[in-house]
Amino acid sequence: MWSLRLQRNGSSKALFYRPVLQHMETIPTPGSYMLRDHAGQPCIKANLGAEYVVIENKTNWYFSLDPSRVVLSGECSKDEALLSLMLPDNSARLEFTFRKDEDHFYVTKLAARLFPLPVCKGCPNKTYSGFLSNQTLFKAANDRSFKCTSESLLSVSSELRIKLVRLQMQAFGVPDGEFREEDECWADFNHRAVPIIIGSIATGVLLGVVLSFLIIRDRHASGYERL
Secondary structure (H helix, E strand, O other): OEEEEEEEEOOEEEEEEEEOOEOOOOOOOOEEEEEEOOOOOEEEEEEEEEEEEEEEOOEEEEEEOOHHHOEEEEEEOOOEEEEEEEOHHHOEEEEEEEEEOOOEEEEEEEEEEEOOOOOOOOOOOOOEEEEEOOOOEEEEEOOOEEEEOOOEEEEEEOOEEEEEEEEEEEEOOOHHHOOOOEEEOHHHHHHHHHHHHHHHHHHHHHHHHHHHHHHHHHHHHHHHHHO
16 A cells, blocks of 8 residues: 655645555565566566565564556676666665576575655654575576465564565576576475375375285184184
């Protein structure tokens, strides 16, 4: 949710936006973002929904990024790239710094900033910001994409967390502007693999019980024949 404020400066008037924090959490709306290099070729593509989680006075407040208001910027070089998602008047910003090595690309820095309306009457204006650096986030093989349908919750400061949903990224070249084959995150792998493992264990236990029953029955039958 947004608030449109009117600011008076002498006889001039200026409109500016401020995010409004909410008590209740909602599922962020996913957006699709494409950054091109100086030659006009797609160099970063990202699909994601993002939610800011503010911790104020031991209470969680929420604000979801609206893709329709995002201003996209950034830059691409051979081994490093920046994707910046900014809301009007720099009231919110989310930045991903990508790095590339011989075999993989990944996000090495995540920075976030939010300048919302105060959460209560009389509360001071406050900017919430933070970052993670020297990371190996959302790692995928070169010429592939990283995909995670599970939620990713990242704590960038003691007062701010970033939740990413339905995330898919590819950097340092996106041929034809389309994602290549995905490298899935561990959370998705576990969600997919754990039920299979549990089912296999349950099947193994059941087969063990049936075999034990058959062996015991055959032994009893052989004993009766000897008598």
